[in-house]
Amino acid sequence: MMLGEISKKIKEIKMVETIIRFSMFFFYLIFIYMLFTLFKPDVINIYYLYRLILLIKYSIIFAIAVIIAIFISPFYASSASMTIGFEAAIKTLATILLFSPQDVNNIINFNNYLMSEFPYFIYELITTAFILICLLGFGSVFSGRYSYILNMTIILILLLPFSYVFDALAVEIPQISQISDIPRVINSKFAIFLIITFFFIELSRASGYVPNLLNPLKERLIRIQQMLRMLARGEVKEKARVTLQTSERLSRISKVFLKDAYTSYAFIDRSSLMYISSKLHAFIRDELKKNPRLLDNVSGIAALPSISEIFVGFIKSLLPKVFLAILLALASFSIPIFYQHIGILEVIGIEFSVMLSLILAMFLFIIVEYLLRS
Amino acid sequence: MLTNFGKAYLLTAIACILMSLAFYSMVEFNNIMKSIGVDLTTFAPGISTMTNFSIPFLMFGTLMLTSFLIMYVHAKAFMENPKLKIERKIIPSRCFAGDYILVSVRITNLGRARLDCVIISDLVPDAFEISFGENFIMTSLPPKKTVEFSYILRSLVRGEYKIGPIVAIIRDSAGFFLVREQIDIFSEVVVYPLYEPVRRYLLLKKIQGGFLFGTHKIKQKGFGYDFWGLREFLPSDPIKLIDWKASARLGKLLVKEFEAEKNIKLYIVVDCSRNMGGGFRFRTKLDYAIDGALLLAHLAFRSRDLFGLVLFSDRIHRFIKAKRSRSHLLEVIDALARARASGLSSLMTAFQAIIKRDKRYSLAIVITDLEADPETIEEAIKYAVAHKLHVIIIACLTPLFVSDPAKMTDVERAFFEALYRDYLRKRVEIKQRINKYGVMVFDVRPTDIIPAVLEAYIRAKHIGLGAM
Numbered sequence: 001m002m003l004g005e006i007s008k009k010i011k012e013i014k015m016v017e018t019i020i021r022f023s024m025f026f027f028y029l030i031f032i033y034m035l036f037t038l039f040k041p042d043v044i045n046i047y048y049l050y051r052l053i054l055l056i057k058y059s060i061i062f063a064i065a066v067i068i069a070i071f072i073s074p075f076y077a078s079s080a081s082m083t084i085g086f087e088a089a090i091k092t093l094a095t096i097l098l099f100s101p102q103d104v105n106n107i108i109n110f111n112n113y114l115m116s117e118f119p120y121f122i123y124e125l126i127t128t129a130f131i132l133i134c135l136l137g138f139g140s141v142f143s144g145r146y147s148y149i150l151n152m153t154i155i156l157i158l159l160l161p162f163s164y165v166f167d168a169l170a171v172e173i174p175q176i177s178q179i180s181d182i183p184r185v186i187n188s189k190f191a192i193f194l195i196i197t198f199f200f201i202e203l204s205r206a207s208g209y210v211p212n213l214l215n216p217l218k219e220r221l222i223r224i225q226q227m228l229r230m231l232a233r234g235e236v237k238e239k240a241r242v243t244l245q246t247s248e249r250l251s252r253i254s255k256v257f258l259k260d261a262y263t264s265y266a267f268i269d270r271s272s273l274m275y276i277s278s279k280l281h282a283f284i285r286d287e288l289k290k291n292p293r294l295l296d297n298v299s300g301i302a303a304l305p306s307i308s309e310i311f312v313g314f315i316k317s318l319l320p321k322v323f324l325a326i327l328l329a330l331a332s333f334s335i336p337i338f339y340q341h342i343g344i345l346e347v348i349g350i351e352f353s354v355m356l357s358l359i360l361a362m363f364l365f366i367i368v369e370y371l372l373r374s
Numbered sequence: 375m376l377t378n379f380g381k382a383y384l385l386t387a388i389a390c391i392l393m394s395l396a397f398y399s400m401v402e403f404n405n406i407m408k409s410i411g412v413d414l415t416t417f418a419p420g421i422s423t424m425t426n427f428s429i430p431f432l433m434f435g436t437l438m439l440t441s442f443l444i445m446y447v448h449a450k451a452f453m454e455n456p457k458l459k460i461e462r463k464i465i466p467s468r469c470f471a472g473d474y475i476l477v478s479v480r481i482t483n484l485g486r487a488r489l490d491c492v493i494i495s496d497l498v499p500d501a502f503e504i505s506f507g508e509n510f511i512m513t514s515l516p517p518k519k520t521v522e523f524s525y526i527l528r529s530l531v532r533g534e535y536k537i538g539p540i541v542a543i544i545r546d547s548a549g550f551f552l553v554r555e556q557i558d559i560f561s562e563v564v565v566y567p568l569y570e571p572v573r574r575y576l577l578l579k580k581i582q583g584g585f586l587f588g589t590h591k592i593k594q595k596g597f598g599y600d601f602w603g604l605r606e607f608l609p610s611d612p613i614k615l616i617d618w619k620a621s622a623r624l625g626k627l628l629v630k631e632f633e634a635e636k637n638i639k640l641y642i643v644v645d646c647s648r649n650m651g652g653g654f655r656f657r658t659k660l661d662y663a664i665d666g667a668l669l670l671a672h673l674a675f676r677s678r679d680l681f682g683l684v685l686f687s688d689r690i691h692r693f694i695k696a697k698r699s700r701s702h703l704l705e706v707i708d709a710l711a712r713a714r715a716s717g718l719s720s721l722m723t724a725f726q727a728i729i730k731r732d733k734r735y736s737l738a739i740v741i742t743d744l745e746a747d748p749e750t751i752e753e754a755i756k757y758a759v760a761h762k763l764h765v766i767i768i769a770c771l772t773p774l775f776v777s778d779p780a781k782m783t784d785v786e787r788a789f790f791e792a793l794y795r796d797y798l799r800k801r802v803e804i805k806q807r808i809n810k811y812g813v814m815v816f817d818v819r820p821t822d823i824i825p826a827v828l829e830a831y832i833r834a835k836h837i838g839l840g841a842m
Contacts, residue, residue, distance in 0.1 A: 146379055150383060154386055157431070157434075164426075167420065173430070174430075175423075188430075194437075195437075201438070205547075209548065212549065213490075213491055216512045227507075276528075279474070280474060280506060287465070297522050298523070305516075324440065
């Protein structure tokens with residue numbers, strides 16, 4: 001009963017998902033490339049990750065050794081005996097865990113090690129955050145989960161200023177004194193990166209819509225397919241029925257039972273699969289005569305929007321939002337620049353205040369209109 | 375309603391804007407610290423030029439916030455008051471327990487905007503099992519478009535039910551906003567009692583050529599087809615009754631006599647008191663009683679007897695006067711399907727109702743648990759007998775209907791048996807009181823309520839109780 005049609009639809013949905021994922025992956029690669037090139041060379045390096053792991057390892061061993069030293073030394077013991085106990089604990093642990101003499105030395109002089117490690121620590125965190133961003137973006141592209149993108153954005157907006165605070169040369173960023181008009185803002189690598197990030201966020205959101213809509217339908221189709229397969233077991237072919245009825249092995253009464261089961265009124269055990277599926281099968285067969293589209297309606301194929309319809313809807317909803325967002329942002333930049341040209345106020349201050357007031361107005365509108373009311 | 379995604383997005387946008395403000399403040403903070411002799415630039419060199427981040431971050435935050443605002447306006451304009459037309463069709467709306475029902479739901483978007491994501495859930499009472507398909511669907515609805523989905527339900531237990539309401543969840547394409555709307559569309563479904571005992575009876579009848587063959591005849595002389603005997607001709611006898619062969623053989627005029635064929639008038643009286651509601655989920659004493667009543671109604675209909683129905687507790691839930699037609703049978707089945715347990719048991723109420731509305735001789739087969747006060751039961755029987763209402767009682771043995779000894783531990787079973795013995799002792803006392811008036815009482819367990827009903831009916835027919 002239409003199993004082939006369902007399989008075909010499932011394949012179609014899978015194909016659409018693959019296309020969307022592939023296109024998003026392409027955009028993801030651009031985003032990651034831009035982020036990587038935003039940092040100066042050597043800021044992001046796997047070597048820092050190794051150092052970070054080493055630092056964590058030393059910290060754990062150090063903490064364990066301190067705890068052991070506290071337990072094995074009596075509270076009235078002198079500091080010298082405490083130090084001996086601490087070193088003994090470290091050496092024992094180092095022997096068990098096959099540490100090198102350099103490692104043991106680093107853990108014993110953990111304070112010095114920490115101080116020497118501090119300059120690298122910033123890069124270690126940047127590298128870790130970068131890897132996290134990559135993984136979250138990748139996860140979002142392949143699972144369609146928008147929460148990953150939002151987590152990624154939060155990490156990103158924390159990472160950029162953090163890396164700049166501790167190393168002013170880590171990120172390539174335009175000087176505020178150079179920002180006097182829109183082209184200069186947009187021409188900077190940093191601004192382009194932020195616009196690409198915004199597009200990546202918006203595209204992920206919009207492209208997530210298609211799998212989010214199609215996935216439940218696909219899962220529904222798979223469930224219906226399983227049901228149909230189960231139901232097919234209750235389907236008795238005409239030939240089989242005749243054989244059973246004419247079989248001498250069957251008593252007269254059991255023949256009637258079986259015949260009844262096939263024609264939807266079973267006297268076999270009511271909970272048996274044969275009873276349920278044969279009866280259901282007979283019911284579906286009868287209803288199909290009245291409504292040939294019944295199985296389409298039950299499986300959800302009838303409610304499945306066409307792929308072109310989804311794409312048109314997707315583009316229709318995405319494009320106006322992105323264009324309007326860009327237009328509004330440009331307008332908020334243009335106002336202070338206009339003021340600057342007529343020479344009223346200093347550009348940065350007025351830009352900032354006008355943009356901020358616009359944003360605060362929007363924010364207040366949302367708060368009053370929506371959040372407080374709900 | 376703003377979803378968690380929406381909140382997270384909005385917070386990210388706000389965080390960007392607030393951070394751009396914070397960058398300005400950091401520069402000021404550094405200046406203050408410098409004035410008191412602490413130079414933060416030694417370990418955080420970028421702090422003095424953090425304002426460089428302000429404009430890009432403000433731009434990024436503005437883009438996100440604007441995008442959010444556009445989505446908000448779109449959601450408010452099109453999602454808040456969606457114009458959805460939802461219809462539900464049920465085929466059939468009346469069925470027997472264990473049968474299947476096809477439910478079809480049609481959703482039309484009457485609005486002008488496309489609804490990106492609509493989740494429609496049709497709520498189903500737990501007395502139904504979804505056998506095929508699903509009672510929800512997720513789809514997109516362009517303007518003026520109709521989407522239909524169906525599912526098949528299996529009715530588990532008799533009763534009247536309402537399928538619905540329908541819950542529509544409308545989300546925007548991003549999943550930031552969500553509108554949940556409950557549409558109070560209800561469809562009534564009446565599930566008749568389990569028809570299986572009746573089907574079994576029909577099957578047996580088909581195989582054995584009718585096991586109730588001949589039971590519809592009353593053993594008394596009259597005009598029927600079965601031979602009763604011979605007697606001497608009387609002048610008032612019609613000539614056609616003379617048995618000429620026998621007369622020639624014996625040399626005197628003899629006439630043939632036949633068995634009379636009389637039908638009975640039966641009232642099926644079902645106790646619907648609160649006590650009858652006890653038992654297992656979907657299988658209470660009342661459900662068993664209704665199975666028995668359904669079989670009785672069917673037997674009476676096939677035997678061309680008049681049959682009526684009384685559902686009672688301390689009031690009359692439903693009284694259907696004895697008649698004989700197919701539509702009447704359906705009326706009785708419908709009443710049985712809608713029976714609900716409530717109130718206290720009072721046999722007197724039922725008997726008074728029958729005697730008041732139908733003064734001619736009739737038979738009442740009562741299905742009850744005999745758990746009312748024995749005095750009042752005896753009073754009721756006395757009243758019925760005095761008014762020439764024949765009564766047969768089918769009495770449920772409650773402990774066996776409300777617990778399953780097979781699933782009990784040894785200790786529980788011992789305790790149960792002690793209670794059951796005590797219960798039986800009381801039952802014997804009540805039966806003795808009732809039997810004084812010539813009323814038959816059949817004690818029944820869940821498994822033998824149908825045979826007991828059959829036996830009661832056959833006996834009544836043989837004796838001619840309630841014969842018209």
